[in-house]
Amino acid sequence: MSVWQAVVAVCLGCYALKLAGLSAPRRVLDHPGVRRFAALVPVALLAALIAVQSFTHGQALDLDWPRTAGLGAAVAALLLRAPFLAVLAAAAAVTALLRLAGL
Amino acid sequence: METTTRSSAVRDGLGVGLAVGLSGLAFGAAAVTAGLSVAQACVLSLFAFTGASQFALAGVVAGGGSLAAGAAGALLLGVRNALYGLRLADLLGARGWRRLPVAQGVIDETTAVALAQPDEKSARTGFLVTFVSLYLTWNATTLLGALGTSRVADPAVFGLDAVGPATFLAILWPRLTAKDPETRTLRAVAAGGAAVALAAAPFAPPGVPVLLAAVPVLALVLRRPR
Numbered sequence: 001m002s003v004w005q006a007v008v009a010v011c012l013g014c015y016a017l018k019l020a021g022l023s024a025p026r027r028v029l030d031h032p033g034v035r036r037f038a039a040l041v042p043v044a045l046l047a048a049l050i051a052v053q054s055f056t057h058g059q060a061l062d063l064d065w066p067r068t069a070g071l072g073a074a075v076a077a078l079l080l081r082a083p084f085l086a087v088l089a090a091a092a093a094v095t096a097l098l099r100l101a102g103l
Numbered sequence: 104m105e106t107t108t109r110s111s112a113v114r115d116g117l118g119v120g121l122a123v124g125l126s127g128l129a130f131g132a133a134a135v136t137a138g139l140s141v142a143q144a145c146v147l148s149l150f151a152f153t154g155a156s157q158f159a160l161a162g163v164v165a166g167g168g169s170l171a172a173g174a175a176g177a178l179l180l181g182v183r184n185a186l187y188g189l190r191l192a193d194l195l196g197a198r199g200w201r202r203l204p205v206a207q208g209v210i211d212e213t214t215a216v217a218l219a220q221p222d223e224k225s226a227r228t229g230f231l232v233t234f235v236s237l238y239l240t241w242n243a244t245t246l247l248g249a250l251g252t253s254r255v256a257d258p259a260v261f262g263l264d265a266v267g268p269a270t271f272l273a274i275l276w277p278r279l280t281a282k283d284p285e286t287r288t289l290r291a292v293a294a295g296g297a298a299v300a301l302a303a304a305p306f307a308p309p310g311v312p313v314l315l316a317a318v319p320v321l322a323l324v325l326r327r328p329r
Contacts, residue, residue, distance in 0.1 A: 006170040007143050010160050011150035013174070014181040018153075019206040021188020022197060029189040033324050038186035040320045043289050044296030045180050046155065046275040048316035051297035053162050053268045056304045070265030071272065078276045084122065088129050091269035095262030 070095030112225035115216050116232030123154075123212050124240025126270070130157055131248025133267050136258040137165035141249040148245040152238065153210050155274055156180045159313070162267055168309020176313045187214040194218075194226050208234030211274075295319050 001009075028034060054071055056062055073094035077087040127148060134144035139161055147157045156177035163173025188209045194217060197205040208230065217230040252258055278289050296316035303312035 001170040001174070003139065003143060003164060003170065006160060006164075006174045007139075007146055009174045010156060010177045011146065013178040014151040014153050014156055014184070015207060017178070017181045017185040018188055018209040019202065021185035021209060022192050022195075022202050022206050024185070024189055024192075026189075026192075029186070035186065037320065037324045038183050039285075040289070040292050040323065041317050042155065042180055042183050043275065043278055043292045044299075044316045044320045045159070045176060045313060046271045047293035047296040048300035048313040049159055049162060050268045050271045050275070051301050052166075052304060052309070052312055053271070055301060056166070056309075058166060059305055059307075059309065061301065061304060066262070067265045067268075070262055071268055074265075074269035074272050078273065084273055085125055085129070087273045088126065088266050088269050091265040092262035095265040096260065097262075099260060099262065 066095045066098035069098055108221055108225045109228050112216070112220050112229035113232050115219065116229045116234075117236050119212050119216055120233045120236025121240055124237045125244055126154070127241040127244030128248040129266050129270055130154065130161070130241075131245040131250070132252040132258065132263050133158060133270070134161045134245075135249045135252040136263045136266075137161040139164055139249075141246070141253055144249040145242070145246055148242045151177075151181075152207055152241070153181055153184055154241075155271070158267055158270055163310040163313075165264075165267075166309030169311055172308065172310030172314055176310060179314065179317055183211075184209050187211075190214070191217060191230070194223060195230060196223075196227075208238070210237075212237055292320060292323070 050071075054064075054067060057064070070091040070093075074087050074091040077090040082090070130148065131141075131144050134147070134157070135141065139147075144161075147160070151157055159180055160173050160177045163170065163176065188206065191209060191214060195205060213230050213233045216233045217226045220226040220229045252263065255261065255263075258264065275293065279286065279293060296319070299319060300312040300316045303315050307315070
């Protein structure tokens with residue numbers, strides 16, 4: 001699969017999912033399993049994405065200190081109720097500064 | 104009375120649309136850092152238009168992993184939009200061909216604003232204003248972020264590789280800290296998902312571990328159908 005094929009597949013699929021929801025019969029929503037699956041799956045996937053992007057490099061487990069500290073800065077910003085972009089800026093700034101310092 | 108609720112819907116929509124739309128900057132930067140072209144980043148924002156899925160695909164491209172698994176993970180993240188569509192269908196009253204443009208706007212932010220409004224009319228206004236302002240801002244900032252980053256020799260120097268995980272954390276955070284009886288379950292699901300993905304990472308090509316994190320959820324749902 002080329003990157004372009006993946007991009008097009010994600011574009012078409014994401015749109016189809018949105019349209020399917022608007023067009024589906026009501027009783028699908030009444031099924032508690034459907035509701036529960038749709039509520040829980042994003043939480044599991046987002047947590048998995050955080051873990052994988054923070055602590056792996058290719059297929060190896062890898063602890064990159066500047067990036068881990070950046071993630072810690074994001075947690076601190078979230079605890080301080082900082083706005084979305086400030087959270088991302090804190091993560092990038094701390095990571096960049098630690099790399100600059102040669103850690 | 105009606106004008107006040109509708110103008111507050113406009114205010115809600117613009118606030119959310121512009122603020123969240125700005126994070127297209129982060130997506131454009133993350134996508135190019137991952138190795139996507141500027142055009143690929145822009146096509147994703149124009150047509151997929153759902154942040155978490157877009158970041159997820161970029162993450163797999165960065166890891167040099169299985170693109171098919173990466174696309175599947177991105178689509179699985181998009182499943183929640185289908186659920187939003189189910190909830191919004193009656194509220195928005197979109198029928199026939201009008202469903203086609205409305206569908207593209209069914210995402211986290213528009214759903215949140217629409218469902219927060221007190222009546223049907225302001226819900227439609229809130230949805231529309233959020234959709235339009237977010238769509239325009241998100242696409243403009245994606246282009247800016249992608250173009251800017253494509254001129255940076257090594258994005259890691261600027262800590263841009265930390266932006267991806269920080270983004271997912273910021274999306275996930277409210278769900279893990281809400282005062283809600285479900286919060287404990289959600290925390291357990293998050294911890295389980297992260298553990299499964301890390302355990303699988305050394306054995307599966309990048310992209311697959313994240314998909315595997317959905318398996319325990321399926322088991323949980325099937326075991327306890329309530």
